Structures are given as structure tokens and as C-alpha cells.
Amino acid sequence: RNIPSWTLPHTAQAALDIWNTYQDSAWPFLTHILAIGLGALAIWKGIRSIEKVNKILIPALLLIVLISVIRALTLPGAWDGVAYLFRPEWSQLKDPKIWIAALTQNAFDTGAGWGLFLTYATYMKAEHGTVKNAFLTGIGNNTVSLLSGIMIFGTVFAVLRTEMGMMNPQVLEIMKTSGPASTGLTFIWMPQLFARMMFGSPLAVLFFLGLTFAGFSSLIAQLELPTRVLVDTGIKRSNAIWITVAVVYLLGIPSARNLNLLSNQDFVWSVALMLSGAFIAFAVIKEGVRKLMRDINVTENDWSVGAYWSITIRLFIPFAAFLLLFWWLFLSATVFAPGEWYNPLNPFSVMTCLVQ
Incomplete structure (x- = not known):
């Protein structure tokens, strides 16, 4: 036993x-x-x-x-x-x-x-x-x-x-x-x-x-x-x-x-993580992607980043962030909080995200 x-x-x-x-x-x-x-x-x-x-x-x-x-x-x-x-x-x-949940889950992890x-x-x-x-x-x-x-x-x-x-x-x-x-x-x-x-x-x-x-x-x-x-x-x-x-x-x-508040916090800060990740990518673009690549690739015991990284930062991340944010706004108004997107007391509305 x-x-x-x-x-x-x-x-x-x-x-x-x-x-x-x-x-x-x-x-x-x-x-x-x-x-x-x-x-x-x-x-x-x-x-x-x-x-x-x-x-x-x-x-x-x-x-x-x-x-x-x-x-x-x-x-x-x-x-x-x-x-x-x-x-x-x-x-x-x-x-x-599904895509929003997958992206934000990896960001949280x-x-x-x-x-x-x-x-x-x-x-x-x-x-x-x-x-x-x-x-x-x-x-x-x-x-x-x-x-x-x-x-x-x-x-x-x-x-x-x-x-x-x-x-x-x-x-x-x-x-x-x-x-x-x-x-x-x-x-x-x-x-x-x-x-x-x-x-x-x-x-x-x-x-x-x-x-x-x-x-x-x-x-x-x-x-x-x-x-x-x-x-x-x-x-x-x-x-x-x-x-x-x-x-x-x-x-x-x-x-x-x-603990029910955690559902609201997951909803709000998953969106915030999308925006935060996009802002970091934009900061890299503003600083200069090639300049940052040169700074990273000088380390001998590290792996080098190539053209794929530049494409990811300059094209894929801004496009994905814009697309997912648009999707999220549409879902918030039609699925998550239909008719109450402006209500800050609704835990899954657009307004509750903006307020927090």
C-alpha cells in the first residue's frame, strides 16, 4: 500500500x-x-x-x-x-x-x-x-x-x-x-x-x-x-x-x-504585455537594429544573431502587435463585453484595460 x-x-x-x-x-x-x-x-x-x-x-x-x-x-x-x-x-x-492567449501565455511564462x-x-x-x-x-x-x-x-x-x-x-x-x-x-x-x-x-x-x-x-x-x-x-x-x-x-x-480578480488581471495585463513588447521592439528600431546587432555579436562565447532577427524586429513584431490588438479590440466589443466596452466596472471591457 x-x-x-x-x-x-x-x-x-x-x-x-x-x-x-x-x-x-x-x-x-x-x-x-x-x-x-x-x-x-x-x-x-x-x-x-x-x-x-x-x-x-x-x-x-x-x-x-x-x-x-x-x-x-x-x-x-x-x-x-x-x-x-x-x-x-x-x-x-x-x-x-487562441492566438492572443498563446502569445500572452508565452509572454507571461x-x-x-x-x-x-x-x-x-x-x-x-x-x-x-x-x-x-x-x-x-x-x-x-x-x-x-x-x-x-x-x-x-x-x-x-x-x-x-x-x-x-x-x-x-x-x-x-x-x-x-x-x-x-x-x-x-x-x-x-x-x-x-x-x-x-x-x-x-x-x-x-x-x-x-x-x-x-x-x-x-x-x-x-x-x-x-x-x-x-x-x-x-x-x-x-x-x-x-x-x-x-x-x-x-x-x-x-x-x-x-x-482570487476571481486574477481572471480580470490576466485579461488586462495580457494586453499590456502585447503593447509593452511592441514598444520594446519600436525602441530597438529607433535605436537602430543593425547597431544593436553589432553590439550583440561582438561577444565571443555567445551566439550571433542574423538577418532573421532584423526581420522579426522590424516587420513581424509590429505587424503581429497591430493585428492582435485590432483583433482584441473587436473581440472586446463583440464577445468579451458586448455592449459594455465603455464600462470600467466590467472586468472584460476595453475601458477596464484603459483605466488600469
């Missing part, structure tokens, strides 16, 4: 009840305070200690993901989920929402368009390899995303379709409604997988600890960005940290107390 995993919820309803209890308690508010406080301490004292811990926990997280994928694929009915995940539905390529790497660039040296690191970040991110998709779809189909006898539409509906902004896909269904594994409890602890540190490393970057901007305007670093922490803390309270 799998005794080490007895403490984990063995049914989807049990995991959902635990997740809902957490959402409805004061814990999200308290963990929000803790996360912001630790993030402030990290950028105040330096992030070398966080880097050392991440060098252990992040590889451990990747190893646990690989183990979890293998275990998920051995569950009865898991391959039905994998087949559904990779079965193309060509008609969906005509849906602009990799940090593209946030301005975070502009901040880190001030601490980088030429030998760090800008192009190589950027390429590996994208490849690594998408690889982990695919593995996570296989793991989640395999587990959900194994539990709901095989064990509970649900049909595909019912399974997909539950996946779509598993918490605001898909938060439940991780916090409800991963415990289900670990509950079916030998030594599931310690693996679950390591998985969520590694996931926490992965998110925490992103939080540090997001706190460092506005702090650095304030420092560049002449504000003392200690004061800049206090200002940043206070603003981020206050702005984060609504989503800490009501």
Missing part, C-alpha cells in the same frame, strides 16, 4: 474542498504579506542566497516534474488525456482568442515584454551570453510547459474519465472551472497525482517548495524593476524599496482576498 501518500487527498472533491477552504480563509492575505516581505528582504540584502537555494530547488523541481510525468502516464486512461491534448482542431486556428531583463541587463557582463540565455529560456520554458500539460491532462483524464466515468466535455468543463485563471489545475490536480505515487507526500512537499521558489525568483525580479527605475530617478535605494513594497502590497490585497 502507498502509506506515505495517505495524507494527500485521494478524490477531486477532497482536493477542491481544501483549496476552497484556503481561498475563503485569511491565509491568502497572510501569505501575501509573507511573500512581499521576503521579496523586499531579498532585494535589500542581496539575492545571492536566493540564487544558491534556487540552484538546488529548481533542478529538484524539474526532476520531480519528470518523475510525475512518468507516473501520470502509467495511470489507467492517462493516454486518452495526452491524445486529446495533442489532437489538433484546425478550426480553432481561425479563432483570434518567459517574461518577454515585462522589462525585467532590461533591469537585469544592468548587472550583466558581456560574457554572460545574451542570445544564448534568451534562446535557452524560451526552449526550457516551453519544454516544461509541454511536460506539465502532459502531466495535468494525463492525471485529470485518469481520475475523471477512467475512475469516475465522465465524458470528455465534462472533463474539460471541470478543468476550465478548476479555480480562477486555472489556479486549480496545479493546486487541485497535482495532489491527486502525488496521492497515487509511492512517497507522494515528500515529493509533493518538494514539488510545491520548488514551485514556490520559482515564483519567488520572479517576484524578486518584479520588485527589483520598479526599485531600479526609482533609483535611476535619484531616489535613495532604501526609500525606493519601501515605496515599491508599499505599492505592490496594496495593489495585491484585492487578488489575495478574491
